[in-house]
Amino acid sequence: MAERPAQGAVVRVEPLGRVIETLPGEPLMRAARRAGLRWPTICNGAALCGSCYCRVVSHSDPLAPPSPKERAALLAVPPHMQGPATRLACQLVPSGDIIVERKGVMPVNPDPEYANPNPKPNPKPNPKQGTAND
Amino acid sequence: MDSFDGAAGGEAELYDPPPLRAEPTRPALFVGDVLRRDAIAPPANLLEDPRRTLGSDPIPADRYFSQAFADLEAQKLWPKVWQFACWGQDIPNAGDIHVYRILDRSVLIVRQRDGGVKAFVNACLHRGRELCETHSHQAELKCPYHFFTWGLEGNLKWTPSKWDFPQVEEEKFRLPEVRVAEWNGFLFVNFDKDAPDLETFMGARWNDHWQSWDFTKRYKAAHVQKKVRCNWKAGQDAFIEGFHAFASHSQGAALNADDCGQLDIFDDAPNMSRMQIVLGYPSPRLDPPPAPEETFAMFLYGFMPELAGTPEGEIKPGEDSRDAGARIVRQAYAKRWGVDMSGVSTAETLDAISYFMFPNFMPWGGFAYPLVYRFRPGETPDSCIWDVMLFHPFEGDRPPSCETAYLDYDDSLMEQTQLGGLALVLHQDDVQLPAVQRGMKNLADGNLVLTEYQELRIRHFHKLLERQLGLKQSAL
Numbered sequence: 001m002a003e004r005p006a007q008g009a010v011v012r013v014e015p016l017g018r019v020i021e022t023l024p025g026e027p028l029m030r031a032a033r034r035a036g037l038r039w040p041t042i043c044n045g046a047a048l049c050g051s052c053y054c055r056v057v058s059h060s061d062p063l064a065p066p067s068p069k070e071r072a073a074l075l076a077v078p079p080h081m082q083g084p085a086t087r088l089a090c091q092l093v094p095s096g097d098i099i100v101e102r103k104g105v106m107p108v109n110p111d112p113e114y115a116n117p118n119p120k121p122n123p124k125p126n127p128k129q130g131t132a133n134d
Numbered sequence: 135m136d137s138f139d140g141a142a143g144g145e146a147e148l149y150d151p152p153p154l155r156a157e158p159t160r161p162a163l164f165v166g167d168v169l170r171r172d173a174i175a176p177p178a179n180l181l182e183d184p185r186r187t188l189g190s191d192p193i194p195a196d197r198y199f200s201q202a203f204a205d206l207e208a209q210k211l212w213p214k215v216w217q218f219a220c221w222g223q224d225i226p227n228a229g230d231i232h233v234y235r236i237l238d239r240s241v242l243i244v245r246q247r248d249g250g251v252k253a254f255v256n257a258c259l260h261r262g263r264e265l266c267e268t269h270s271h272q273a274e275l276k277c278p279y280h281f282f283t284w285g286l287e288g289n290l291k292w293t294p295s296k297w298d299f300p301q302v303e304e305e306k307f308r309l310p311e312v313r314v315a316e317w318n319g320f321l322f323v324n325f326d327k328d329a330p331d332l333e334t335f336m337g338a339r340w341n342d343h344w345q346s347w348d349f350t351k352r353y354k355a356a357h358v359q360k361k362v363r364c365n366w367k368a369g370q371d372a373f374i375e376g377f378h379a380f381a382s383h384s385q386g387a388a389l390n391a392d393d394c395g396q397l398d399i400f401d402d403a404p405n406m407s408r409m410q411i412v413l414g415y416p417s418p419r420l421d422p423p424p425a426p427e428e429t430f431a432m433f434l435y436g437f438m439p440e441l442a443g444t445p446e447g448e449i450k451p452g453e454d455s456r457d458a459g460a461r462i463v464r465q466a467y468a469k470r471w472g473v474d475m476s477g478v479s480t481a482e483t484l485d486a487i488s489y490f491m492f493p494n495f496m497p498w499g500g501f502a503y504p505l506v507y508r509f510r511p512g513e514t515p516d517s518c519i520w521d522v523m524l525f526h527p528f529e530g531d532r533p534p535s536c537e538t539a540y541l542d543y544d545d546s547l548m549e550q551t552q553l554g555g556l557a558l559v560l561h562q563d564d565v566q567l568p569a570v571q572r573g574m575k576n577l578a579d580g581n582l583v584l585t586e587y588q589e590l591r592i593r594h595f596h597k598l599l600e601r602q603l604g605l606k607q608s609a610l
Binding site for chain 2: 048105106
């Protein structure tokens, strides 16, 4: 088991632009939720679905490598989002200063101070609702 | 040992994540509604929506592992049903022979000089040795043990030490035939002389549905056959429901509405079932929902990554992610296979359209997933043989069928690059199945508790199996 970092991290989440802080040993997604953000997930942080993937843009402290379980779940990241900088937010325990990128992360309660990363809804995702395309 | 939500942290305290959103009602995304609004309308059969269910009774788990149940199948199922034996173009030339095996039985499927096909019991009439052990090409059927020889038509051609077989009447010493019939380029066999013919068994509706999708205009581009440590039915179950997709294949949640599928069984065609799942809209389960661009990116990077950064690699005005995805897949078909898909419906271009014919034939309709699956029993009730085949269109001369890749239990499907993006999906199933098989034996009350609708086809299969095995009066 990886050694628990002695300090938390200051994380900038792009493209939302929000800065959050993690507690020592706290995974990124959990800290994001604590900070009032919705982070894409299906399995709710069990390292099973890969949906919470993010790209690490930069980091001041070394990052523990992915565990075997995280590596297995990283297979389910969309192929065009895979790469050595791609990690699962539910498993990544950062320290120091770090910038990550993940589209779709949004505030639980939308705050006009922050840009909505998904400004355009799908024109006709729900046929029951009807749209101008009908 | 893994902890929940944060294995790397190694915390002493147990973290309870916030509960997942409750799902008390079915999401309001219906296949028929989507298809009726598509820019290019689907064939009428894809709009059929019988909405029939089969109750919510439990399924006895021991059907999946008991030797007694496997023995019953060996006695009353496999010797009695039409079963998919091989792709006809695997034996295109006279003298081509495919060896089909089911449990202890073996059949030679032989291309005749007149282009027809005959099937024979694979045993020399002398001491019983198998006449062929693997796929081969030969002008006559010669037993390797003593060189007893039959013609491709099953007629006895040569008897070693003929003087010493006074009891053998050469005209009557023909190889016993097994019934064989062709459907859409696939060859089926049936050991039962009294069974109805294949066309009757499949039913008129089955052929009506398949009019749009002619497999004989495709070639077999990939074939992987893998041993799996699970019962053949447990393996098959994973391919006749889409319920597991959001969990087992989560990467697809941005791409398809896996929890909004349509499951169909038909009163007038009891041996078939169908499932349709629309692509191009995300699963309502994905929270927060992905932007349309993220859904579209799955098509773009999966099919035409070279268009990224160009105007064609964007969702255009008037399109949604499904329209734009269909545009990309049509372009990919034209580029990869020279096939014009411009008039093909959005549903046939994009969607998962899975058909099933009892007991184990699973061809996919439409053009998005040109797939056929088959599961057969292995050496024990805890093992099976899984076939995955991909059929691609072609222009000009028919390419030959691909070689089959044979994988053992512990070989990984991830290395089967000929399967493209499917390799990951199938690998994800492959790692689930042995754990399903082991866990089923531990169930305290011995019952499987299935969804009423999303796993309807598993229920339907069990009804048909009960009918075939004479277990109880079936409602079908």
